[in-house]
Amino acid sequence: MAKPCISLLLLLAATSGAVLAPAEAQEPLAVNIVEAETTSQQRRTSLTGEIQASQSLMAAFPIGGRVTEVMVELGAKVEQGEALAQLDSIQQELAVRAAEAGLVTARADHVQAKEEFDRADALLSSGAGTRATRDAAEDQLRAAEGALAQAEAELDRARKALLDTVLRAPSSSTVIQRMIEPGQIIGAAQPALELALNNGLEAIFEFSEAMLIEGAPSVIELSQLSSPQDSFEGVVSEISPLVDARTGTVAVKVAIPNPPDGITYGDPVRGTASRSQGELVSLPFAAMTASVDGPAVWKVDPQTMKVSLHNVEVERYATGEVFLTEGVEQGEWIVTRGAQLLYPGRIVRRAETGQ
CATH class of the missing domain: 1.10.287 (Helix Hairpins)
Incomplete structure (x- = not known):
């Protein structure tokens, strides 16, 4: 009976020695290491909007009657006093x-x-x-x-x-909506045509409420969908105080001080707003892990090559990378590939190319 007892004790001793072996005694683990970089970030948001007139008015007959003729079509440019439509007289x-x-x-x-x-x-x-x-x-x-x-x-x-049986243009303008046709019976002051006054253009966008929490940008970079390479400047002129109950968005009007040639009412445009986010630390997405307290990364001590787990504050995620506001400083060593094999105090080494 003595020999089996001795064998059991030797087995327990060997097992205990393997569990309690210090991290320094293990061979350093090959991992990929990157140095954290701090960059000045700008967040760009793009939306598609529509060109509208800065000011428009509804033209209407002061009396009712039967429409006998409409002299203008959509997009027609008219001068002050020009006849637009005729009632039976x-x-x-x-x-x-x-x-x-x-x-x-x-x-x-x-x-x-x-x-x-x-x-x-x-x-x-x-x-x-x-x-x-x-x-x-x-x-x-x-x-x-x-x-x-x-x-x-x-x-x-x-x-x-x-x-009054002849509807005339109150000023130089462009017909952007036609609401009557010959033979139609209309009432006094019923809108007949919508006219865009020739005093400027603006683009209107539908912003989500969340995009305006930090305030709307003052300058918007605009471009036509037909020629995205040609950009021009827009200035936010009006933000609706109400949220559209149907779409959940907020209407934002952008004035266009110097519209390009060829752009007209109803044209689709893309607007891009840039917002500075300050200095952020950029890391590859593979560096991210987690602890019980949230997102974290493995830092490497350059002197001892030991790793330690540190929580971080994430500003936003992008394709293949993540931007942090807290938890990592410029130049710190961060583990990327191989982080799933780490534990606090583990000694690592830089992996060679192709390893």
Whole structure:
């Protein structure tokens, strides 16, 4: 029975010695090591938007009626006073003729009343007439003057109503929306055409609310989708105070001080905003590991070549790399490939090329 006991004790001693062997006694583990680099980072965000007019207005007829003609198409450039659309004007033309006839009658009545007053006044002055006759003639003259003024006002209203059957451009502009067609019945002040005033262009983008938490950038780099190599500058001019309930986005308008030739309303554009993120440490993605407290990396002591696990603060991830704000300093040695075999105090060495 003594021999088996001795063998068991020797086996336990050998096993115990293997577990308790110090890290220094092991052969250094070959791993890839990189030096942490601090770089100035800028975050670029790109969105697609649409070119719009800086200012636009809805052109409408002041009266209702049936549309007989629309003289402009989408994209047409019009000058101030140019006719855009026409309503059926038969009633207004008849009203003008009736008002003109009424004015002729009122003028004739006024001339006759004036002559009657002059005659009655002359007879009263010569003693051949009475004051009552003169006063009656004067009353008729005043009534004729009132009727004449009313007839002139009615003619002015009739002519204005006739002019209102033609929709004219209030200023130099471009037609960007057409909402009426010939034969359509429209009401007074119903929008007929949308006009873009020729006083500048702007691009409108839909930003997610999260992108605006740190504030919107003041300058946006713009480019047409048809020619992305040609960029031009845009300046943020307006940020909507409301979030669109349907899309969950915020409308941001970007003014274009110097638009390139050929760009027009409705063109798609790409806007790129750059935001400085300060000095960040860049590491290969393979350097990342984790501890119970979150993301971590293995640091190497250049003097002893021992490794230790340190937690880090991640700013953002990119393709093949990660950017850190805390936990790693410029020039520190960080393990990349081979980190899964490490434990605190493990001695490592730089792996040779191809190893």
